[in-house]
Ligand SMILES: NC(=O)C1=CN([C@@H]2O[C@H](COP(=O)(O)OP(=O)(O)OC[C@H]3O[C@@H](n4cnc5c(N)ncnc54)[C@H](O)[C@@H]3O)[C@@H](O)[C@H]2O)C=CC1
């Protein structure tokens with residue numbers, strides 16, 4: 001007899017495995033196949049999952065799978081081909097994808113995240129192959145809960161939402177921005193062990209100001225111009241309520257909105273939400289700047305920071321560093337006075353003559369005696385900064401001349417070109433090193449290859465740039481928020497996430513001049529970030545997970561680690577679970593002919609087929 005379903009009285013499997021067992025097609029993202037078609041599954045698992053015969057016969061080791069994938073990846077000619085290949089693995093064999101990404105984080109992150117995700121977004125409607133994530137349109141307003149009900153995964157813990165209106169430094173890409181939520185959530189899983197099926201990439205189709213896309217027959221979003229801010233707010237009000245109703249406790253991350261300040265203020269105390277570009281970037285650069293300031297030997301009171309770019313990221317970062325300077329003993333006014341923000345019209349001053357956006361007012365200078373500085377060159381000659389931060393979307397704007405001046409004024413100038421993707425970086429690592437005689441303390445938003453350089457004293461060294469990218473903190477912020485069940489993400493939790501990075505540095509990393517921990521240690525870093533975020537949530541009394549309040553740090557770290565998804569243990573845990581289940585009904589393994597027939601208990605688990 002061949003049962004068509006697992007016996008109804010079987011002990012229950014996890015929802016993931018039950019879905020796999022029932023072979024439900026999942027039009028969702030990541031974890032869609034949930035290991036169902038993993039070529040590492042031994043025959044008895046395949047029979048249990050009813051996928052026996054649907055994949056090539058041999059049950060492979062991970063090493064074999066990896067060798068094939070890396071060989072195929074190497075054959076792909078362009079970054080986009082590599083991006084698409086990896087997306088297909090994520091879709092068809094999610095655990096294998098995360099095994100590869102965690103093992104090769106340095107090599108694969110640039111392909112699934114910045115810089116390649118930038119090109120993927122620019123060409124999303126052209127290269128589209130498969131559903132991964134959810135799209136909600138303005139036309140769905142009034143019915144968002146019903147559309148959200150279509151998402152097949154029952155236990156979503158975190159979502160990343162974009163409206164596509166400012167994707168990296170590439171402008172308004174409309175629904176093509178979907179690559180960003182998918183990429184960010186892949187890092188949530190790879191770097192912080194949020195289960196793939198607990199993530200929801202969400203892109204809002206609220207129109208686009210991108211005329212070329214609106215006229216492109218292949219563009220897959222609505223053809224309307226971007227809705228008004230008021231219309232967007234009404235839409236978001238409904239969305240936030242609908243998401244939280246379906247998944248109470250869900251953490252909501254806003255990403256790459258053109259003007260995200262109103263939504264952050266509106267929702268931050270009502271929903272468990274944060275803005276990655278303002279807060280995540282603020283925190284990650286806080287960590288790098290703390291390390292850089294320490295290394296420069298220049299006390300915060302003597303720092304002068306010029307920021308090119310006074311948008312979400314620029315203002316978010318500057319505010320975090322003000323907090324740091326205040327903790328170092330400066331008054332808030334003294335700390336604020338260290339910052340010179342420059343936007344497309346020049347130095348932001350209170351009397352510049354244009355109406356300043358609300359978020360710029362805090363940093364508008366009042367000590368300019370009516371004088372205005374229009375260009376970056378003018379501003380830096382006026383300020384003679386110790387620190388030059390780029391969040392402007394203007395590639396190459398930190399010219400060799402500017403870098404040389406920074407080197408002339410400072411023993412160790414802090415140079416952080418943070419715009420993404422690489423083409424928008426205000427300078428690259430090589431320019432920063434060559435033009436400062438190797439003295440720059442450098443971090444960039446997208447990664448650069450190390451540079452070998454011989455300085456004027458004749459010393460040859462390999463220089464490593466730090467990656468000042470919010471990917472170092474948002475995974476840990478999300479994980480800490482989920483595990484503490486925080487009702488809101490407080491400023492103190494954000495600050496703690498950035499400060500945590502300074503606690504993660506190893507002596508050998510400091511010795512090599514790193515400003516951030518080695519990226520290959522990102523999962524360990526995320527444990528520390530999550531722990532500090534949880535501690536801050538507890539101190540702020542916004543946590544609801546009372547059971548972990550009394551744990552010491554070691555026990556809390558262990559608590560975090562054990563809850564992190566680890567792709568490497570998924571196949572083994574599925575084997576254990578199915579094996580135990582079959583043993584419990586006296587059928588250790590299904591027989592060779594079918595699924596749960598008259599199994600011979602002596603069948604070898606790799607039974608002849
Ligand atoms: N490294 C990281 O982790 C992150 C990097 N970013 C990058 O930062 C950049 C900016 O992002 P947002 O602040 O969210 O964008 P935004 O649109 O809010 O701000 C851009 C700012 O740059 C200024 N700007 C534009 N053209 C300029 C010019 N020619 N000269 C001087 N200033 C100019 C604008 O006036 C505005 O103040 C993007 O490239 C983004 O990829 C953003 C978040 C995180």
Ligand SMILES: CC(=O)C(=O)O
Pocket residue numbers: 114167168169256276277419420445469470471
């Ligand atoms: C890294 C990031 O969030 C951005 O460039 O927008």
Ligand SMILES: [Mg+2]
Pocket residue numbers: 168255256276277
């Ligand atoms: Mg962003």
